[in-house]
Amino acid sequence: MAIHIDPLEKKWIIMSAAMVLLAWLIILYFAAVKDVHPPSNVEVIDSARLHLDSGIGGGEFAEDKLGVRQDPDGTIVVTIVAARYGFYPQHVEVPVDTPVKFRMASFDVLHGVLIPFSNMNTMIVPGYIAEVTSSFTQLGDFPVICQEYCGLAHAYMYGMIKIVPKDEFKLIARAN
Amino acid sequence: MTESTLSSRDIALSEESTNTTNKLAFWNFFIAFAAFALALPMGAYQVLERSGMVPAIENAAVYYASTSTHGVLMAYVLSTFFIMGFGYHTAVHSLKQKLWSPTFAWAGFWIAAIGVVLAAIPLLTGHASVLYTFYPPEIAHPSFYIGAALLVVGSWFWCIDMVVSTVTWKRANPGKPVPLVMYGTVLNAMLWLWTSIGVASEVLFQLIPVSMGWADSLDPGLSRVLFSETLHAIVYFWLFPCYLVMYAILPKEAGGKLFSDEIARVAFVMLFIFSVPIGMHHLYMDPIVAAGWKLLHMFGTFMVAVPTLITGFTIIATLEIAGRLRGGKGLFGWLKTLDYQNPVVLASVFSLLMLTVGGWGGVINASYSLNALVHNTQWVPGHFHLIYGGTTIIMYFAAAYWLWPKITGHQLFSNKLVITQLWLWFVGMWITTIPWHYLGIIGQPRRVDTLQAYQQSEELVRSWDFSMLIMNFGALTLLVSGLLFVYILFMTSRQPMVSDSERVVSYSEAIHPPLQVPHLLNSLSFWNWAMLIYLVASYGYPVLQFWFIGTPESPAWGY
Incomplete structure (x- = not known):
């Protein structure tokens, strides 16, 4: 069953998805290419x-x-x-x-x-x-x-x- | 189409059922707002104490006891009791059936209320100054943890009542869409059941045993991962009713209709599924989880922006419809014709404005690579006060103003004061949180009672001075506004009664009210299975790792 989506609403959803995608790509770029990571070593000590x-x-x-x-x-x-x-x-x-x-x-x-x-x-x-x-x-x-x-x-x-x-x-x- | 909406509206609730619900809602709200009234002056005190302008009130022990109490009362007690009261009311009036079990609901209420008292005593006497995030291995008095656990258990009664009510309705109405406002409410109840697992496990298996002396030590790494499972979705648990007021009450109050019902359901389902398994963005700066897991949670964290963006669109479109129906012309003319004397309309507009800025701040926090610049700085309280204290609480106010005449039968006291109160809250929230965001960027840490030690870095402390001054005005405005809110509710109880027709509860309709919706947008079980899989995938290893990395555990410490 299809749901009713207004054309304007559809455009906005696509734009929202594009914004999220852009944020992902920027973060991935800095992580993969510029090697920017949060401090994450898992090393125990007493x-x-x-x-x-x-x-x-x-x-x-x-x-x-x-x-x-x-x-x-x-x-x-x-x-x-x-x-x-x-x-x-x-x-x-x-x-x-x-x-x-x-x-x-x-x-x-x-x-x-x-x-x-x-x-x-x-x-x-x-x-x-x-x-x-x-x-x-x-x-x-x-x-x-x-x-x-x-x-x-x-x-x-x-x-x-x-x-x-x-x-x-x-x-x-x-x-x- | 019209016929079916009419017939479902014609079913009248029995008077007894309405009275039971009103009483239940009223007492839940009563505890919520009593907690608010107690916690509010503490917030104002903390701002003034920290600003260093009144040396006479500076006292670290009082400051941290106050901070811990303010956090617990505002974030856990106010929110949980408000959500329960609002949920019971919504379940009965939207499903048009009596509550599944009032006795069960009252049991949950009393368990949670006793929990609040057990937690409040050590908090107020300085025996639980571990902040509302617990922070083991610092250990508080056991009564604090037992109280917190009871509060959570009491709220589970509410969740079960919501789920059973909805399932009962679905059985009686096969193939029909669950009313939108109830679909959101039941998803929020399930959201809370899933997301409270983390904090409940931490309290039951780590904090209570160590504080009672049954165990000698705990692994703070495990505590932090468990808490993170609760820490993010809890924010959506608080925010959900605020969205529901916008979707189900605002359109009618504004004089229009909801722009879209079906997409709202899509947004609700997305809020449910994406808000829980993403909590590790709270641990970006933690040396206890490997970077890959943090990156995985980053993807989901951004996904949860989508339903919020959809909500923003739908609500603004809904306001536009109302504004045009009221005669607004041109691209922005409809903004002028909205009824800003209506508390729900005014609060919704304010809430959306705060959500826009607060959401933008949230994107910075969620950024895997940018978080280091703001983590644990004053930026963070700036962010969550804007989103929770601003966006969410202003809608709780609006909901209370809408509900009070309906559940108590008394006329709302002075609409003029109501509007003033909402304006003051909105303005006060900006004056408080803009300086806080800025202080964070220029390097001020959060959770400090004094800045004396930092005087060694004179230039740095000097750069904080102006913002530290401004925030006092914000806190004072919020204090006045919050007290005004309590005053208005109190005075309402002394007002004349309203007519029966004014006590009728009805929710907004969509432009195209759906007769049927796809199975997935009406389902509960499918989304629970999806949650289970997503949660195991994102939290399974990060939790299990603590059983084989061999952390030397920490003993209990005071504070």
């Missing part, structure tokens, strides 16, 4: 034993491993622990126009990271490692804000990131 070398996660988030490091392949990696009410380390320094990989884990409850005006935005869920790669284009100091309610002092959970010129960026040597 949030209660971040400080230990043994167990799930293998001590990647032990206190002496936190901060900025350069991997043998040249990638700059920032390892951060989020815990009520701060990011550890509280201040990090990374070079401008360089992809920086952030690896973050929660020590306790749900947290999130937001660096305004950048695509640096992710949840930090206890039990999981959050990973985001971002490239900063502007020099200066920027706030690192916890964007998820994590307790009564949540609004005080705050850090800073300093974006420096490439030639001023010096890696503080770390054990291992």
